[in-house]
Amino acid sequence: MKQRTVEDTQPWYRQFWPWFILSIPLITIVWCIFMITMAIQSENAMVNDDYYEKGLAINQELSRDRRAAALGLSASMRVDGELVRVDLSGAANRERPFPFLMLNLFHPTLGDRDQRLRLIHQGEGHYRATLPAALENRWYLEVRGPDNDWRLTGEASLPLKDPLTLVPATQG
Structure with a gap:
């Protein structure tokens, strides 16, 4: 038992x-x-409500890339702390330099960190702007002309050790 x-x-x-x-x-x-x-x-910033409009805008972006390629434009970019320097090369810039360029900095995941800077012409294809604060981590970069008819694109992990080359997306 x-x-x-x-x-x-x-x-x-x-x-x-x-x-x-x-x-x-x-x-x-x-x-x-x-x-x-x-x-x-929580809001999902990665989801885009106007995906149809974004899709239609792709053709316009591609025409900007083709225009930059036709003008033979490319740029070398340096970021030293809060100072951004862009050296633009190409026949269009040598003949008649642009008075300024627009630099768009896009964060890959956080749209509220995106920045837009105006690069001021310093002479001989050199442009310069100052960031509000030094940037770190990965960024998508886009340089556009004053008339927004061409663009050069690139991607970088900031801060940069070496100059970054920006080219039209069709060549990238």
């Missing part, structure tokens, strides 16, 4: 296994509530 132990005589709520088995669905429910709350409260 088997003797009864203290464990056998305890009520169910004092046993280990019922609580262990019940903890799995309880933890799952709490985790689901947390995830649903996070999904509702």
Whole structure:
């Protein structure tokens, strides 16, 4: 005959296994509530509501790339702390230098960190601007002409150790 132990005589709520088995669905429910709350409260900046308009704009962007390639434009860019220097080369810039250029800095995931700078002509194809603060990590870069009819693109991990070459996207 088997003797009864203290464990056998305890009520169910004092046993280990019922609580262990019940903890799995309880933890799952709490985790689901947390995830649903996070999904509702946080905005997903990666999703674009006007994807149709963005799709239509692709053709316009490609024409800007083709225009920069036709003008033979390319640029060398340096970022030293908060100072941005761009050296633009190409026949169009030598004949009649642009008074200024626009530099767009796009963060890959956080749209609120995107920046737009006006690069001022310093002479002989050199342009310069000052950043509000030194940048770090990965960025997409875009230099556009004053009439927004051409663009040069690139990608960099800032700060830069060596100059970065920006070319039309059709050549990249």
